[in-house]
Amino acid sequence: MGGLSVRLRDLYARYSVSADWVLKGISLEVREGEMLVVMGPSGCGKSTLLYIVAGLLPWVIPGVVKGEASVGGIDVAKEGYRGLVGRVGIVFQNPEMQVIAQSVYEELAMVPENLGLPKNEVIERVEWVVNALDLGKYLAKNPQSLSGGEKQLLAIASVLTMRPKVLLLDEPTSMLDHRGTRLVLDTISLLKREYGLTIMAAEHRVEWAVEVADRILVMHDGRVMLEGEPEELFSRVEEVEKYGVRPPGASEVAYELRRAGVKTPIPVRLRDALRVYGL
Amino acid sequence: MLTGLYVPKDTLFHRLDPRVKLLWTFLVLVASIATQFNCIKGAPVFLSVVVALALSGIGAGFAALLIFNMSAFLIAVILVWAGMYSSHGVPVLELGVFRLTDVGVSVALGKFFLIICPVLAFAVFFTSTKPYHVMWTLDKLGLPHKLSLAFTISLSMLPSIVKSTREVIEVQKTRGLALDRGWPLERLRKHIPIIVPLIARLLSDVWDLSMVLASRYAGYGRRTYVFEPKWSRGDSAFLLLSLLFYGGVALWGVFPYA
DSSP, X not given: OOSEEEEEEEEEEEETTOSSOSEEEEEEEEETXXXXXXXXXXXXXXXXXXXXXXXXXXXXXXXXXXXXXXXTTEEHHHHTGGGGTTTEEEEOSOHHHHOOSXXXXXXXXXXXXXXXXXXXXXXXXXXXXXXXXXXXXXXXXOGGGSOHHHHHHHHHHHHHTTOOSEEEEESTTTTOOHHHHHHHHHXXXXXXXXXXXXXXXXXXXXXXXXXXXXXXXXXXXXXEEEEXXXXXXXXXXXXXXXXXXXXXXXXHHHHHHHHTTOOOOOOOSHHHHHHHTTO | OOOXXXXXXXXXXXXSXXXXXXXXXXXXXXXXXXXXXXXXXXXXXXXXXXXXXXXXXXXXXXXXXXXXXXXXXXXXXXXXXXXXXXXXXXXXXXXXXXXXXXHHHHHHHHHHHHHHHHHHHHHHXXXXXXXXXXXXXXXXXXXXXXXXXXXXXXXXTHHHHHHHHHHHHHHHHHTTOOTTSSOHHHXXXXXXXXXXXXXXXXXXXXXXXXXXXHHTTTTSSSOOOSSOOOOOHHHHHXXXXXXXXXXXXXXXXXXXXX
């Protein structure tokens, strides 16, 4: 992994509609090419954290941000989302709200068109993302006829035409079925593996988080409580559960076996569990 | 989400340059204003718009809805305007205090055409033009891009609003809300459980949409359009014919003895 991509230091944030701080002194760093998954119960501040990194809070969403937040050396709180063109792209949880255009091509061309790039560059970027994510089969379709997973894939592709260095995913699979989740998960893995994107994701689904994350961060009540690589973090089952995060099924089973006196390591992924138990 | 009023078809109107269609719409508006006091002079404008409606290939359901609303509006207009002109001209119908004269009918129909023709013309424009090209047209006309964007998005959200309204009504009906029972005032009061959640839902949708649009840099500056319509000979011919036809009708309307 490369240099520093995202740096937050002693970050506080709140929305204008409330006097309570949603983030309370968050400090973290994300390196280039790293995938960080932020977990925690609803209302713990996961999405707020992403909105700040995306430059949306306080620029689009009224609120107050205190502390240091920078992406690629740019002061996000000062420059806002307009200062992050080509650096940060964000995908939200509801695929229905993110597919706006009347055709898949128009949807993909939207960001570079909005940025006023020359026509040939818009076309070149659309062709790149179509090839990169194998979207050719969707081009002739009406975006409204796509499944939830396909719409979310389209939303990710649309953001990628911005050529961001950092991709933010705000619970991208929370509204998707199993098939849709798999589609999005495969895409994220591809982006990480082939294109070395820095990815920050807020996520509830622990099984997919441990599949793709380099590092997991557990938040509770606006603070970072735990942080570490998936294997290390979920070996602390009790601690993780204390902060409202359910460990992966494989870890839970191993933890219960341990409590019953069986000497076993705690795997986090199903494939690790199968290997550990010789299955 | 932003499907707009656009109906995908391959018709004469769909193939026309959006600028020509918009100019045609304004010509309809001008001709309707010029002929508003005489239904005979306004009739060619109305007929031309009905023909355009058929040529734009909009769905039968949408056409039926337009026609139904038109007839309800026609009755309302006749009652108001014919009543105002009841002392002018020759009576054609007298029902108690209600007196319908030939002048009253002519003015009422003229006023009806004045409202309905531009409405139908704009319906033709929006059903045959993609929101993408509506925005392009407004940009080309020199409107600030943010305004073009705001206008296009608000217009494009209309079907979503209708869909949301239907969904909220269905949900409230399953909870026992009976909108078709009771006195008019009671029926009106029964709409409160629809309006409140509908507004809450629309606000939430608009909020989500604004986040998506901001993160996609909508309204960032001068926009590029990959799909730009090209002005063809057909466009020029259509515009010329429209100018001659509506210009002629407008002159006929402005000069009483023309």
